[in-house]
Amino acid sequence: MSLIARVLEAGGISTVTFSNARDITVSAGNPRLVFTNYPLGNCVGRPFDRENQRAILGAGFELLESAPRPGIVVDTPHVWSADTGWMQLILSDAQPFISDAAEVKRQEALKQARAQKARQVRDA
């Protein structure tokens, strides 16, 4: 996503990225980042919490209007839950990231991509 932000900025469009993965977004050289420490899938706020969503989007609007240079990160103050256990459990054996169903679909997609490439090579 940050790579697209970079293409847009280079092309004259201002961007702000709302992310739940601070390290990935910063590493990619993101022009303007609003980071909220929530589980992946909640980049602009807590589900069904209008005020929280408005606050996070508002932080992005302020950053757009105030950033004097690229690379500024705004860390919003919102906390997902008092229990921070969800952070430790991510990508642990107890909580595999890829579900079995998703892994089957992923393998199928890879197979199709390889077949497509093989056809392209053959037809070239």
Place this chain on the structure above:
Amino acid sequence: MEYVHYIDKTHEYYRKLGYAKTYNYARNDDIPFTPLKKPLAKCRVAIVSTAQFVMVDAAGNDLEPVRMSGTNVVEVFPIPSDWSPDRIRSTSEDHDRYQTEMKDIDAFFPITRLNEFVREGVLGSLAREFFRTLPNYSHRKTTEVDGPEILRRCREQHVDVALLCPV
């Protein structure tokens, strides 16, 4: 501030699963920048997202195919910016499914909130369409194919500001 270090964690996770190569996360030190050219209240705004969902009709039938990870063809899928938030079905596999369910589109694709901000005069207007693309392992594909296509469509719709919403 404590937060999850996804790069280290995913490398460790896939190493344990036996993958020989780990994903090469993008690293850039130079950062392109376009300062905002006018007040937000005069800007046209678009969402760009890697959220995976399909538009559905009133009866709940899918109106488009379910798409998984990116391939090597252009993958930019528009959605009308006035699309009804209850006419989508999430197909995401990338969120933290132990913590969250992707049942409120406005938590990851803020279509209702942005329409509110336009009505309130905080934002000038919305692009006719918002844009979805697929996560892609290839940095080159994103930078040279999907990124430029999103830029082209944003220019066509006179977009001033893009809000990027990754999942």
